[in-house]
Amino acid sequence: MAAVSHLKVPNTLPSSNRRTLGLPPSLRQRPSVVSTAGHATPNRRTDVNGVPASSSSREDLRIGDGPPIRVAFQGSHGAYSEFAAKTAIPDCTTVPCRSFSDAIAAVGRGGADRAVLPVESTMEGTALRNYDLILCHDLQICQEISLFVHYCLLAMPGVRTAELRRVISHPMALAHCGRALAQLGLRREPVEDTAGAVQMLLSRRLVDTAAIASPRAAAIYGLDVLADGLQDASWNVTRFLLLSKPNPAGESPAVPSAKLKTSMVVAHRGGSMMILLKVLSAFSSRNLNLTKLEVNNPSLEGEGPVLVLDLRGMGFLRSFPHVIYVDFEGSTQDPKVQEAMEEIARFSVFVRILGCYAADPDVYDLHH
């Protein structure tokens, strides 16, 4: 067992270490998320590159009157993660990084103000590695962004599909397009990110190779789009989290509390099922709505413990055999939430709040 998520997961897909359940049938409808194809949903305006022109629920564009907010992301310009950053903060400056760890480290050393990380996809479930990365750092989640991920087959100008032998992209993109790629009979080779694949085509002038990337990357680098909508599932949504250094005042964002969401991690050294039940009971008895509940038990995969930075006192890393990720609607200022947290704390568990942030309004709409 163990995950309840707000995102639909097609049941035909592999789920090695992903343990996400889908939406109840009543909610199985396409969410009105921003599409990376550049088609805006009715409540979001986008420019020609699919970048939102403005959005009332997004972060303020500047820190005071200062320079634009710098957002670190894994990949090259044109990656989906960069689009997520631009969706959250349209006027931000983006900082490309080699890895997710580098993006997080950039915030730690002041090279960026935020980092953006993909954490969940409707096709693959939770990216536990990225969640676990958050636990090791003194960063907080300040926003969530859900994007409809739309994949295209891109090639050098003038190249025809029949001339292709190979396709390169981020491993997730190759996995998401498995059926279409099998039909095309192309050899698949993973690279670090989708836009990086596009850059490789250009820099090496590869005419027997295609890249899977976004329509936005095609526009940025001037490549031809040979096929569109390559993803196996009819809809493919990735949830990204925006991370920042902790707000010193510990304040919740200024939006009505009904639209706030909190993420936390619960860890202890005993059996995970017992604690899972306690968490469920503490929230359900107070009518608090969970939007995610997921156990990460790496020992089941033959891996080591989960490291969690304990922010109390000087801050030190603690190791746990398993942790439970919990997202719920509401804020830590809410008395009912405080009661639930107190109840959970009575079972000598370690709890860390990962962030209290405005729920993505489109995903939020799915619940109501």
Ligand SMILES: O=C(O)C(=O)C[C@]1(C(=O)O)C=C[C@@H](O)C=C1
């Ligand atoms: O390679 C990119 O463009 C990314 O932003 C990374 C990433 C991922 O890691 O899941 C993001 C969304 C898509 O599902 C494919 C790749």
